[in-house]
Amino acid sequence: MSLAKTAGACPFCKEPIHPQAVKCKHCQSDLNAATKSKSSRFTQYLTFRNGFLTGVIFSIVMAILLYVQFSGSK
Numbered sequence: 417m418s419l420a421k422t423a424g425a426c427p428f429c430k431e432p433i434h435p436q437a438v439k440c441k442h443c444q445s446d447l448n449a450a451t452k453s454k455s456s457r458f459t460q461y462l463t464f465r466n467g468f469l470t471g472v473i474f475s476i477v478m479a480i481l482l483y484v485q486f487s488g489s490k
């Protein structure tokens with residue numbers, strides 16, 4: 417049950433802090449720098465995946481639209 421609580425705890429001193437705090441009020445550690453490097457790689461992956469998925473879905477939708485247009489115009 418301790419893992420769920422780590423989101424609101426300082427990674428340096430393990431004291432409970434505000435989830436959106438940029439600086440730990442207990443040990444003065446810069447929390448923004450610690451979380452930014454970790455989340456930026458994840459965000460990069462999500463952006464890449466979303467772009468890839470959007471391209472695939474867009475191609476499929478276009479193919480379906482073209483197919484419907486051609487088969488229904490008779």
Ligand SMILES: [Zn+2]
Pocket residue numbers: 426427428429430431440441442443444445
């Ligand atoms: Zn701290």
